[in-house]
Amino acid sequence: MSDEQPPSRNSPQKSWVDKISHLLTGEPQDLEDLLEILREAREKRLLDTDALSMIEGVLQVSQMRVRDIMIPRVQMVVVPKDAELETIMPLVTEFGHSRYPVIDGDRSKVVGVLLAKDLLARILENKTLKVHEIMRLSCVVPESKRLNVLLKELRTNGNHMAIVVDEYGQSAGLVTIEDVLEQIVGEIEDEHDDHEDEGYIFQRSSNEYMIKALTPMDEFDEYFSTHLATDEYDTIGGFIVSQLEHMPKKGESLIVGAMKFEVIRVDSRRVHLLKLKIIE
Structure with missing residues (x-):
């Protein structure tokens, strides 16, 4: 057995032996x-x-691992297991998701998944049915699972969403197959995205806005009567990354004066969508 150690991917510099070997073989020695x-x-x-x-x-x-891209449990849109179908229709209509975690008491206890198509089919038969009577079993994965393994499992089992659990078995968040694919192909928009508007800024209420991260700083300043533009960044997404000094995760927030920014969509390379709330 050879005593030679494989070159480290994390080595800042290759030795002259490695460099000569690379020149002779022409083959990549590591990921870099x-x-x-x-x-x-x-x-x-x-x-x-x-x-x-x-x-x-x-x-x-x-x-990457599931914890790197999951939606935290505090941001999950959930339905109680004992709720009657008729009572959750406003929530389903408002958010337009295809799947909702079903909880027993609090968000740390996810007991199943409600599919919107099941709800629509059964509510016509009996409005007083309870959520737990039509919910489906949830796919559960640990925070530490690698994304490539998760993607294979979701495709194999035909699941579109998985509940993420921590080391104690409690719900930590959720992850969808779309979240994983966006790490590969970038932003995936659908017909339910409020921000699918011709402009960069979409007003949702009197004090809440959805803003594309590619919004030019000059346009942002003009819209909100601010003075945030500098030569350091061209877009509001660049401004957020500059202020945080790292690539943010989904759900991360930043307060600037009377404005609270929240990262809604982001992949490993750039921010895509922000929510802005004017703090009163």
């Missing part, structure tokens, strides 16, 4: 080598930017 080859291919126009971005996303997904 592989990415460098792919980026060179893009520069030579053998790959386009979108293709490279997706390949990078695939490679990154294999290293």
